[in-house]
Amino acid sequence: MERLLRDELKAVNYMLPKRRKNLRELLNEEYPHVLLRDGSAHMFRHSELRKACEILGNELCGNLLLPIILKMRAELKEMVAEVEDPVAIKLICRILNIDEPESPPLRLYPIHLRILRREIGTLLMYAISFRRTPGEEP
Amino acid sequence: MSQQTLRVTRPTKIELIRLKKRVKVAKRLHKVLKDRLIILTQELIMLIRDAVELRQRICDKVQECESLLIKSTPFIDPSLTESYARTRYGRVEGVVGSRVVAGVRVPLIEVRREGKPRESPEYPILLTLASRCFEELLDLTARLGEVESSITRLGAEVARVKRRVNALENVLIPRMENTIKFLEFKFEEREREDKTRMKKVKQILARKEGTVSASA
Numbered sequence: 001m002e003r004l005l006r007d008e009l010k011a012v013n014y015m016l017p018k019r020r021k022n023l024r025e026l027l028n029e030e031y032p033h034v035l036l037r038d039g040s041a042h043m044f045r046h047s048e049l050r051k052a053c054e055i056l057g058n059e060l061c062g063n064l065l066l067p068i069i070l071k072m073r074a075e076l077k078e079m080v081a082e083v084e085d086p087v088a089i090k091l092i093c094r095i096l097n098i099d100e101p102e103s104p105p106l107r108l109y110p111i112h113l114r115i116l117r118r119e120i121g122t123l124l125m126y127a128i129s130f131r132r133t134p135g136e137e138p
Numbered sequence: 139m140s141q142q143t144l145r146v147t148r149p150t151k152i153e154l155i156r157l158k159k160r161v162k163v164a165k166r167l168h169k170v171l172k173d174r175l176i177i178l179t180q181e182l183i184m185l186i187r188d189a190v191e192l193r194q195r196i197c198d199k200v201q202e203c204e205s206l207l208i209k210s211t212p213f214i215d216p217s218l219t220e221s222y223a224r225t226r227y228g229r230v231e232g233v234v235g236s237r238v239v240a241g242v243r244v245p246l247i248e249v250r251r252e253g254k255p256r257e258s259p260e261y262p263i264l265l266t267l268a269s270r271c272f273e274e275l276l277d278l279t280a281r282l283g284e285v286e287s288s289i290t291r292l293g294a295e296v297a298r299v300k301r302r303v304n305a306l307e308n309v310l311i312p313r314m315e316n317t318i319k320f321l322e323f324k325f326e327e328r329e330r331e332d333k334t335r336m337k338k339v340k341q342i343l344a345r346k347e348g349t350v351s352a353s354a
Contacts (some may be wrong), residue, residue: 005163007146009170011241031235041235042237042238043235072177079173080178114180115222125238
Protein backbone atom coordinates (compact mmCIF):
# COMPACT_ATOMS: atom_id res chain seq x y z
CA MET A 1 0.00 0.00 0.00
CA GLU A 2 2.79 2.39 0.96
CA ARG A 3 4.63 1.52 -2.24
CA LEU A 4 1.53 2.26 -4.30
CA LEU A 5 1.12 5.63 -2.62
CA ARG A 6 4.78 6.44 -3.18
CA ASP A 7 4.54 5.46 -6.86
CA GLU A 8 1.44 7.55 -7.36
CA LEU A 9 3.02 10.63 -5.78
CA LYS A 10 6.15 10.02 -7.82
CA ALA A 11 4.15 9.80 -11.07
CA VAL A 12 2.98 13.39 -10.60
CA ASN A 13 5.80 14.97 -8.65
CA TYR A 14 8.67 13.44 -10.60
CA MET A 15 7.57 15.52 -13.56
CA LEU A 16 8.03 18.86 -11.79
CA PRO A 17 10.59 21.34 -13.17
CA LYS A 18 14.20 21.29 -12.03
CA ARG A 19 14.43 25.07 -12.33
CA ARG A 20 11.65 27.46 -13.21
CA LYS A 21 12.25 30.24 -15.73
CA ASN A 22 10.77 33.71 -15.78
CA LEU A 23 8.27 34.77 -18.40
CA ARG A 24 10.57 37.26 -20.13
CA GLU A 25 13.29 34.65 -20.45
CA LEU A 26 10.82 32.21 -21.98
CA LEU A 27 9.47 34.77 -24.42
CA ASN A 28 12.98 35.28 -25.78
CA GLU A 29 13.54 31.56 -26.32
CA GLU A 30 12.87 30.06 -29.73
CA TYR A 31 11.37 26.94 -28.20
CA PRO A 32 10.17 27.99 -24.74
CA HIS A 33 10.56 25.09 -22.35
CA VAL A 34 11.76 24.03 -18.90
CA LEU A 35 13.62 20.86 -17.98
CA LEU A 36 11.88 18.46 -15.64
CA ARG A 37 13.26 16.28 -12.87
CA ASP A 38 12.89 13.16 -15.00
CA GLY A 39 15.14 14.72 -17.67
CA SER A 40 12.40 15.48 -20.18
CA ALA A 41 11.12 18.92 -21.21
CA HIS A 42 7.83 20.72 -20.74
CA MET A 43 7.04 23.11 -23.60
CA PHE A 44 4.95 26.25 -23.44
CA ARG A 45 2.68 27.62 -26.11
CA HIS A 46 3.98 30.96 -27.43
CA SER A 47 0.50 32.43 -27.69
CA GLU A 48 -0.20 31.68 -24.00
CA LEU A 49 3.10 33.23 -22.93
CA ARG A 50 2.29 36.39 -24.87
CA LYS A 51 -1.21 36.47 -23.37
CA ALA A 52 0.21 36.15 -19.82
CA CYS A 53 2.67 38.98 -20.53
CA GLU A 54 -0.12 41.19 -21.87
CA ILE A 55 -2.27 40.56 -18.80
CA LEU A 56 0.55 41.21 -16.32
CA GLY A 57 2.14 44.13 -18.08
CA ASN A 58 5.81 44.65 -18.87
CA GLU A 59 6.92 45.33 -15.30
CA LEU A 60 5.73 42.06 -13.80
CA CYS A 61 6.64 40.00 -16.86
CA GLY A 62 10.14 39.32 -15.57
CA ASN A 63 8.90 38.32 -12.11
CA LEU A 64 6.53 35.54 -13.08
CA LEU A 65 8.18 32.15 -12.71
CA LEU A 66 6.85 29.43 -14.99
CA PRO A 67 5.34 26.89 -14.90
CA ILE A 68 2.89 27.97 -12.22
CA ILE A 69 2.74 25.16 -9.67
CA LEU A 70 -0.73 24.24 -8.47
CA LYS A 71 -0.33 22.35 -5.21
CA MET A 72 -3.04 19.78 -4.60
CA ARG A 73 -3.48 19.14 -0.89
CA ALA A 74 -4.17 15.45 -0.37
CA GLU A 75 -5.18 15.90 3.27
CA LEU A 76 -8.12 18.18 2.44
CA LYS A 77 -11.49 16.59 1.80
CA GLU A 78 -12.34 18.72 -1.23
CA MET A 79 -10.18 19.01 -4.33
CA VAL A 80 -8.36 22.29 -3.80
CA ALA A 81 -5.34 23.63 -5.62
CA GLU A 82 -3.16 26.23 -3.95
CA VAL A 83 -0.93 28.86 -5.56
CA GLU A 84 1.69 30.56 -3.43
CA ASP A 85 3.61 32.74 -5.88
CA PRO A 86 2.27 36.34 -5.53
CA VAL A 87 2.83 37.23 -9.21
CA ALA A 88 1.10 34.05 -10.33
CA ILE A 89 -1.78 34.88 -7.97
CA LYS A 90 -2.06 38.30 -9.65
CA LEU A 91 -2.19 36.71 -13.11
CA ILE A 92 -4.73 34.08 -12.09
CA CYS A 93 -6.98 36.60 -10.35
CA ARG A 94 -6.98 38.81 -13.43
CA ILE A 95 -7.85 35.89 -15.69
CA LEU A 96 -10.60 34.64 -13.37
CA ASN A 97 -11.76 38.18 -12.63
CA ILE A 98 -11.71 37.63 -8.86
CA ASP A 99 -10.28 39.63 -5.97
CA GLU A 100 -6.76 38.89 -4.85
CA PRO A 101 -6.53 37.23 -1.41
CA GLU A 102 -5.07 39.33 1.41
CA SER A 103 -2.27 36.83 1.89
CA PRO A 104 -1.14 33.80 -0.11
CA PRO A 105 -2.03 31.03 -0.86
CA LEU A 106 -4.81 31.48 -3.36
CA ARG A 107 -7.18 28.52 -3.28
CA LEU A 108 -8.60 27.31 -6.56
CA TYR A 109 -11.54 24.95 -7.05
CA PRO A 110 -12.31 22.73 -10.09
CA ILE A 111 -14.50 25.41 -11.68
CA HIS A 112 -11.57 27.85 -11.63
CA LEU A 113 -9.17 25.24 -12.94
CA ARG A 114 -11.39 24.62 -15.94
CA ILE A 115 -11.18 28.30 -16.97
CA LEU A 116 -7.47 28.48 -16.32
CA ARG A 117 -6.74 25.41 -18.41
CA ARG A 118 -8.54 26.98 -21.34
CA GLU A 119 -6.65 30.27 -21.05
CA ILE A 120 -3.14 29.28 -19.91
CA GLY A 121 -3.16 25.47 -19.99
CA THR A 122 0.52 24.95 -20.80
CA LEU A 123 1.68 27.39 -18.11
CA LEU A 124 0.22 25.28 -15.31
CA MET A 125 1.58 22.22 -13.59
CA TYR A 126 0.15 20.10 -10.78
CA ALA A 127 1.99 18.88 -7.72
CA ILE A 128 0.52 16.73 -5.00
CA SER A 129 1.54 17.78 -1.51
CA PHE A 130 1.25 15.21 1.21
CA ARG A 131 1.55 16.45 4.78
CA ARG A 132 1.90 13.88 7.52
CA THR A 133 -0.34 14.17 10.48
CA PRO A 134 1.53 14.48 13.81
CA GLY A 135 2.53 11.12 15.20
CA GLU A 136 2.33 9.38 11.84
CA GLU A 137 5.25 7.15 10.96
CA PRO A 138 7.32 7.98 7.88
CA MET B 139 -18.82 -3.41 -2.00
CA SER B 140 -16.83 -6.37 -0.80
CA GLN B 141 -18.09 -8.15 2.33
CA GLN B 142 -15.03 -10.37 2.60
CA THR B 143 -12.23 -10.02 5.11
CA LEU B 144 -8.49 -10.23 4.64
CA ARG B 145 -6.68 -13.38 5.57
CA VAL B 146 -4.95 -12.65 8.87
CA THR B 147 -2.29 -15.12 9.90
CA ARG B 148 -2.67 -14.49 13.64
CA PRO B 149 -5.48 -12.48 15.19
CA THR B 150 -3.28 -10.40 17.47
CA LYS B 151 -3.39 -6.81 18.67
CA ILE B 152 -0.23 -6.01 16.70
CA GLU B 153 -1.96 -7.22 13.55
CA LEU B 154 -4.91 -4.96 14.35
CA ILE B 155 -2.67 -1.90 14.81
CA ARG B 156 -0.86 -2.70 11.57
CA LEU B 157 -4.16 -3.05 9.76
CA LYS B 158 -5.45 0.27 11.09
CA LYS B 159 -2.32 1.99 9.77
CA ARG B 160 -2.81 0.35 6.39
CA VAL B 161 -6.38 1.59 6.19
CA LYS B 162 -5.19 5.13 6.91
CA VAL B 163 -2.61 4.93 4.10
CA ALA B 164 -5.15 3.35 1.76
CA LYS B 165 -7.60 6.18 2.40
CA ARG B 166 -4.93 8.75 1.65
CA LEU B 167 -3.95 6.94 -1.53
CA HIS B 168 -7.61 6.85 -2.49
CA LYS B 169 -7.85 10.63 -1.98
CA VAL B 170 -4.70 11.28 -4.03
CA LEU B 171 -5.93 9.04 -6.83
CA LYS B 172 -9.39 10.58 -6.79
CA ASP B 173 -7.97 14.12 -7.04
CA ARG B 174 -5.81 13.04 -9.93
CA LEU B 175 -8.77 11.35 -11.56
CA ILE B 176 -10.80 14.58 -11.31
CA ILE B 177 -8.02 16.58 -12.97
CA LEU B 178 -7.52 14.01 -15.70
CA THR B 179 -11.24 13.61 -16.36
CA GLN B 180 -11.78 17.36 -16.57
CA GLU B 181 -8.89 17.65 -18.99
CA LEU B 182 -10.19 14.72 -21.02
CA ILE B 183 -13.72 16.15 -21.26
CA MET B 184 -12.35 19.50 -22.36
CA LEU B 185 -10.16 17.87 -24.97
CA ILE B 186 -13.06 15.83 -26.33
CA ARG B 187 -15.15 19.00 -26.63
CA ASP B 188 -12.24 20.71 -28.37
CA ALA B 189 -11.83 17.79 -30.77
CA VAL B 190 -15.50 17.82 -31.76
CA GLU B 191 -15.44 21.58 -32.28
CA LEU B 192 -12.18 21.45 -34.22
CA ARG B 193 -13.46 18.71 -36.52
CA GLN B 194 -16.53 20.77 -37.32
CA ARG B 195 -14.45 23.88 -37.93
CA ILE B 196 -12.04 21.97 -40.17
CA CYS B 197 -14.93 20.59 -42.23
CA ASP B 198 -16.31 24.10 -42.76
CA LYS B 199 -12.88 25.53 -43.45
CA VAL B 200 -12.04 22.91 -46.10
CA GLN B 201 -15.19 23.81 -48.01
CA GLU B 202 -14.49 27.52 -47.69
CA CYS B 203 -10.85 27.18 -48.80
CA GLU B 204 -11.69 24.95 -51.75
CA SER B 205 -14.36 27.31 -53.00
CA LEU B 206 -11.96 30.28 -52.70
CA LEU B 207 -9.26 28.39 -54.57
CA ILE B 208 -11.67 27.36 -57.34
CA LYS B 209 -12.88 30.94 -57.68
CA SER B 210 -9.33 32.20 -57.98
CA THR B 211 -8.25 29.70 -60.71
CA PRO B 212 -9.71 31.62 -63.70
CA PHE B 213 -7.51 34.59 -62.82
CA ILE B 214 -4.17 32.87 -62.46
CA ASP B 215 -2.02 30.10 -63.89
CA PRO B 216 -2.00 26.92 -61.66
CA SER B 217 1.82 26.78 -61.64
CA LEU B 218 1.90 30.36 -60.38
CA THR B 219 -0.54 29.41 -57.62
CA GLU B 220 1.82 26.69 -56.52
CA SER B 221 4.87 28.94 -56.55
CA TYR B 222 2.92 31.53 -54.57
CA ALA B 223 2.00 28.93 -51.98
CA ARG B 224 5.66 27.90 -51.69
CA THR B 225 7.02 31.42 -51.32
CA ARG B 226 4.32 33.07 -49.23
CA TYR B 227 6.48 32.73 -46.11
CA GLY B 228 10.24 32.57 -45.71
CA ARG B 229 9.91 29.41 -43.67
CA VAL B 230 7.09 27.39 -42.18
CA GLU B 231 7.94 24.87 -39.51
CA GLY B 232 6.04 22.51 -37.29
CA VAL B 233 7.25 22.48 -33.71
CA VAL B 234 6.51 19.25 -31.88
CA GLY B 235 7.10 19.19 -28.15
CA SER B 236 5.40 17.79 -25.13
CA ARG B 237 3.84 19.02 -21.92
CA VAL B 238 2.79 17.34 -18.72
CA VAL B 239 -0.76 17.17 -17.37
CA ALA B 240 -1.01 15.63 -13.90
CA GLY B 241 1.78 13.18 -14.59
CA VAL B 242 0.78 12.33 -18.15
CA ARG B 243 2.94 13.43 -21.05
CA VAL B 244 0.87 14.82 -23.91
CA PRO B 245 2.08 16.29 -27.21
CA LEU B 246 2.16 19.97 -28.11
CA ILE B 247 2.17 20.89 -31.79
CA GLU B 248 2.58 24.40 -33.16
CA VAL B 249 2.93 25.74 -36.67
CA ARG B 250 5.33 28.67 -36.89
CA ARG B 251 5.84 31.01 -39.80
CA GLU B 252 8.87 33.17 -40.31
CA GLY B 253 8.37 36.82 -41.22
CA LYS B 254 5.37 38.51 -42.72
CA PRO B 255 3.35 36.90 -45.54
CA ARG B 256 4.12 37.97 -49.08
CA GLU B 257 0.99 39.66 -50.37
CA SER B 258 1.58 41.62 -53.55
CA PRO B 259 -1.03 43.18 -55.85
CA GLU B 260 0.25 41.09 -58.78
CA TYR B 261 -1.71 38.14 -57.40
CA PRO B 262 -5.52 38.14 -57.39
CA ILE B 263 -7.14 38.96 -54.08
CA LEU B 264 -9.05 35.67 -54.14
CA LEU B 265 -5.76 33.76 -54.15
CA THR B 266 -4.54 35.73 -51.13
CA LEU B 267 -7.79 34.99 -49.34
CA ALA B 268 -7.52 31.31 -50.23
CA SER B 269 -3.95 31.15 -48.92
CA ARG B 270 -4.97 32.82 -45.64
CA CYS B 271 -7.78 30.30 -45.37
CA PHE B 272 -5.38 27.37 -45.92
CA GLU B 273 -3.05 28.79 -43.28
CA GLU B 274 -5.86 28.72 -40.75
CA LEU B 275 -6.73 25.21 -41.90
CA LEU B 276 -3.16 24.06 -41.31
CA ASP B 277 -3.20 25.53 -37.78
CA LEU B 278 -6.50 23.85 -37.01
CA THR B 279 -5.29 20.49 -38.33
CA ALA B 280 -2.13 20.67 -36.21
CA ARG B 281 -4.23 21.50 -33.15
CA LEU B 282 -6.62 18.62 -33.90
CA GLY B 283 -3.67 16.23 -34.16
CA GLU B 284 -2.42 17.40 -30.78
CA VAL B 285 -5.84 17.15 -29.17
CA GLU B 286 -6.64 13.67 -30.51
CA SER B 287 -3.28 12.26 -29.49
CA SER B 288 -3.72 13.78 -26.03
CA ILE B 289 -7.17 12.19 -25.74
CA THR B 290 -5.71 8.73 -26.38
CA ARG B 291 -3.00 9.15 -23.76
CA LEU B 292 -5.20 10.74 -21.15
CA GLY B 293 -7.92 8.17 -21.77
CA ALA B 294 -5.52 5.31 -21.04
CA GLU B 295 -4.35 7.02 -17.84
CA VAL B 296 -7.93 7.76 -16.73
CA ALA B 297 -8.81 4.07 -17.20
CA ARG B 298 -5.78 3.00 -15.14
CA VAL B 299 -6.41 5.45 -12.31
CA LYS B 300 -10.14 4.67 -12.29
CA ARG B 301 -9.42 0.96 -11.96
CA ARG B 302 -7.21 1.64 -8.94
CA VAL B 303 -9.74 4.00 -7.35
CA ASN B 304 -12.51 1.43 -7.77
CA ALA B 305 -10.33 -1.37 -6.41
CA LEU B 306 -9.51 0.69 -3.34
CA GLU B 307 -13.05 1.98 -2.86
CA ASN B 308 -14.94 -1.26 -3.38
CA VAL B 309 -12.52 -4.03 -2.50
CA LEU B 310 -9.42 -3.16 -0.49
CA ILE B 311 -10.68 -0.56 1.99
CA PRO B 312 -13.96 -2.41 2.80
CA ARG B 313 -12.06 -5.67 3.23
CA MET B 314 -9.60 -4.08 5.60
CA GLU B 315 -12.39 -2.40 7.55
CA ASN B 316 -14.27 -5.69 7.76
CA THR B 317 -11.14 -7.41 9.02
CA ILE B 318 -10.66 -4.70 11.66
CA LYS B 319 -14.27 -5.18 12.78
CA PHE B 320 -13.77 -8.95 12.86
CA LEU B 321 -10.59 -8.64 14.92
CA GLU B 322 -12.17 -6.19 17.35
CA PHE B 323 -15.14 -8.51 17.73
CA LYS B 324 -12.79 -11.43 18.33
CA PHE B 325 -10.87 -9.54 21.02
CA GLU B 326 -14.08 -8.50 22.77
CA GLU B 327 -15.25 -12.09 22.68
CA ARG B 328 -11.94 -13.28 24.05
CA GLU B 329 -12.20 -10.72 26.83
CA ARG B 330 -15.71 -11.90 27.71
CA GLU B 331 -14.54 -15.50 27.70
CA ASP B 332 -11.66 -14.61 30.00
CA LYS B 333 -14.00 -12.84 32.39
CA THR B 334 -16.35 -15.84 32.53
CA ARG B 335 -13.43 -18.18 32.98
CA MET B 336 -12.07 -16.08 35.83
CA LYS B 337 -15.48 -16.04 37.48
CA LYS B 338 -15.70 -19.84 37.19
CA VAL B 339 -12.21 -20.27 38.62
CA LYS B 340 -13.12 -17.95 41.47
CA GLN B 341 -16.26 -19.96 42.18
CA ILE B 342 -14.36 -23.26 42.09
CA LEU B 343 -11.70 -21.88 44.41
CA ALA B 344 -14.37 -20.52 46.76
CA ARG B 345 -16.16 -23.88 46.73
CA LYS B 346 -12.89 -25.72 47.45
CA GLU B 347 -12.07 -23.36 50.29
CA GLY B 348 -15.59 -23.93 51.69
CA THR B 349 -15.25 -27.76 51.66
CA VAL B 350 -11.76 -27.57 53.20
CA SER B 351 -12.96 -25.34 56.08
CA ALA B 352 -16.06 -27.60 56.66
CA SER B 353 -13.97 -30.78 56.90
CA ALA B 354 -11.55 -29.08 59.30
